[in-house]
Amino acid sequence: MPDIDGITRRPAEYLAETGVPLLAGGLVWLLLGCSILVQRILPNTFAIQEAPKWAAICCCVAVLWLAKVIKQRAVFPRGGYVEPRPHRRSQFFLWFMFFAAVSWGLLAVPGYLSVIESRFLWPAFAIAAGVISLVSGWRQKAPGMMWFGIYVLCLAPLLWWLPVDNYERWAWSQIGVGIPIAIGGAIRFRRFLKANPLPLESPHG
Amino acid sequence: MDDVDRIIHEPARLMIAALLSGAKEADFLFLLRETGLTKGNLSSHLVKLEDAAYVEIEKTFRGKVPLTLVRLTPKGRSALQSYRKRMNGLLRGL
Numbered sequence: 001m002p003d004i005d006g007i008t009r010r011p012a013e014y015l016a017e018t019g020v021p022l023l024a025g026g027l028v029w030l031l032l033g034c035s036i037l038v039q040r041i042l043p044n045t046f047a048i049q050e051a052p053k054w055a056a057i058c059c060c061v062a063v064l065w066l067a068k069v070i071k072q073r074a075v076f077p078r079g080g081y082v083e084p085r086p087h088r089r090s091q092f093f094l095w096f097m098f099f100a101a102v103s104w105g106l107l108a109v110p111g112y113l114s115v116i117e118s119r120f121l122w123p124a125f126a127i128a129a130g131v132i133s134l135v136s137g138w139r140q141k142a143p144g145m146m147w148f149g150i151y152v153l154c155l156a157p158l159l160w161w162l163p164v165d166n167y168e169r170w171a172w173s174q175i176g177v178g179i180p181i182a183i184g185g186a187i188r189f190r191r192f193l194k195a196n197p198l199p200l201e202s203p204h205g
Numbered sequence: 206m207d208d209v210d211r212i213i214h215e216p217a218r219l220m221i222a223a224l225l226s227g228a229k230e231a232d233f234l235f236l237l238r239e240t241g242l243t244k245g246n247l248s249s250h251l252v253k254l255e256d257a258a259y260v261e262i263e264k265t266f267r268g269k270v271p272l273t274l275v276r277l278t279p280k281g282r283s284a285l286q287s288y289r290k291r292m293n294g295l296l297r298g299l
Contacts, residue, residue, distance in 0.1 A: 002219065002223075010227060011228040081231065082228045084229070
């Protein structure tokens with residue numbers, strides 16, 4: 001009997017293999033992180049501080065729109081169009097891990113406001129994200145995701161060490177996570193384009 | 206073994222049904238690429254699944270390019286689930 005569960009997961013895996021969701025996601029993280037750093041070098045007035053934030057949001061919308069266009073123009077004509085159904089069990093697992101990590105962070109130390117101001121906050125998030133990536137990568141047998149988990153775990157002490165405040169530490173964590181995701185997505189996308197040239201005639205039966 | 210659904214039991218059709226069960230909809234090219242079947246073979250299997258009302262096929266256009274969209278119907282989804290339960294039961298009994 002064939003591995004029906006494996007075949008059922010293929011639509012979602014196919015889209016991930018194209019690299020476009022990763023590329024878009026990584027760029028969004030990178031843009032949001034950079035906007036905070038830009039805020040820091042600008043004068044501290046309301047209007048000037050708001051400008052980079054809204055510019056970053058507009059850029060993120062543009063990136064998501066561009067990702068949709070790339071999928072329609074470059075991905076679907078090459079590898080076919082599919083709209084995956086959301087996988088309820090894995091979504092539940094990810095949300096459970098996320099809320100468990102947040103709850104642990106808030107409840108473990110009395111007076112959770114001190115946790116928000118603590119320099120351990122973003123390293124703790126990085127550790128939680130690293131563990132989630134490692135476990136998910138192990139469950140899905142995805143070495144790339146496992147390596148990403150190890151990278152994020154290594155990022156955690158670096159974030160702790162940075163001699164900046166927590167807001168800027170948040171920006172660096174977004175940039176630190178966004179860059180490898182975007183690079184990974186771009187590499188996958190390039191590989192997908194090379195492996196799937198445009199069909200010369202319409203394949204539709 | 207007599208009560209096993211023969212339409213789903215055929216390996217190519219089982220693969221098509223399993224692929225479609227993980228998707229809201231997919232086009233002909235995606236199924237062609239994932240199943241590794243020839244165009245004619247895939248078409249004939251899809252016709253059989255459509256005759257059994259397990260899939261619905263919509264022929265449309267994206268711009269000037271023809272597009273064949275395929276979706277698993279609720280009947281097809283429940284047939285696949287029943288088939289899996291039946292086969293798992295049979296394999297457990299061996």
